[in-house]
Amino acid sequence: RERVREILSSVTERSDNRLGVEAMEIFDAYGIPTPEGAVVDDPAEAERIAEGIGEEVVMKIVSPDILHKSDIGGVKVGVPVAEVGDAYEDLVSRARNYQPDATILGVQIQELIDLDDGVETIVGSHTDPQFGPLVMFGLGGVFVEIMEDTTFRLAPVGRDEAAEMTEEIEAAPLLRGARGREAVDLDSVVDAVRRVSQLVADFPSIVELDVNPLVATPDGVRAVDLRLTVD
Numbered sequence: 381r382e383r384v385r386e387i388l389s390s391v392t393e394r395s396d397n398r399l400g401v402e403a404m405e406i407f408d409a410y411g412i413p414t415p416e417g418a419v420v421d422d423p424a425e426a427e428r429i430a431e432g433i434g435e436e437v438v439m440k441i442v443s444p445d446i447l448h449k450s451d452i453g454g455v456k457v458g459v460p461v462a463e464v465g466d467a468y469e470d471l472v473s474r475a476r477n478y479q480p481d482a483t484i485l486g487v488q489i490q491e492l493i494d495l496d497d498g499v500e501t502i503v504g505s506h507t508d509p510q511f512g513p514l515v516m517f518g519l520g521g522v523f524v525e526i527m528e529d530t531t532f533r534l535a536p537v538g539r540d541e542a543a544e545m546t547e548e549i550e551a552a553p554l555l556r557g558a559r560g561r562e563a564v565d566l567d568s569v570v571d572a573v574r575r576v577s578q579l580v581a582d583f584p585s586i587v588e589l590d591v592n593p594l595v596a597t598p599d600g601v602r603a604v605d606l607r608l609t610v611d
């Protein structure tokens with residue numbers, strides 16, 4: 381709790397009170413699984429970290445000025461370890477081209493999650509002026525705004541309510557393993573929704589939060605991207 385408070389208070393005016401990868405540690409505190417990884421600020425360090433993670437990794441630009449990383453080519457999925465150094469330089473130059481005065485904190489190196497039998501979901505929250513913190517669950521990924529397959533509850537939710545949420549979205553059959561696909565580990569999805577709802581209920585200063593995607597696979601869930609706004 382103390383650590384969560386510390387991280388939340390690290391937001392600055394400059395970053396519009398938003399936190400991204402800096403807030404990953406909050407999820408550790410709440411028992412929400414995240415991929416293995418680290419943020420580095422030079423290509424050699426990027427290679428070193430990648431070698432410890434796997435043969436291929438995911439790399440993402442880390443900048444408070446870049447909200448949607450893939451929109452500017454700021455996410456590389458499945459980079460072979462040997463190409464990590466070059467990919468680092470490429471990500472930074474893409475960010476500079478996009479916004480010359482952007483603050484670039486470095487590059488996040490992440491474990492590559494197998495999306496072949498995974499489903500990208502979203503778990504989010506915002507504070508309703510009348511009802512207080514709401515928790516949202518739905519189909520996630522980069523097309524989330526187009527699909528709009530989401531459902532809401534007052535936070536916090538218990539197991540049963542969280543389970544209901546995973547059952548009532550349109551994409552629910554995808555989670556259950558439609559068309560010969562393996563089902564995802566629904567218990568861990570339910571657990572993640574419950575834990576996120578508890579986090580925002582415990583910390584009313586989190587006025588907005590998005591875990592997108594929370595990748596659900598037959599083996600569990602991983603929160604691979606996170607952003608939140610603190611008031």
Ligand code: ADP
Nearest residue numbers: 438448449450490491492493521522592604605
């Ligand atoms: P942003 O939303 O800022 O564009 P994300 O971190 O959500 O950046 O990455 C965009 C997309 O890249 C995700 O929706 C997912 O499809 C893919 N992706 C991101 N991280 C991973 C990962 N660790 N393993 C596999 N795929 C990933």
Ligand code: MG
Nearest residue numbers: 521592593605
């Ligand atoms: Mg995302």
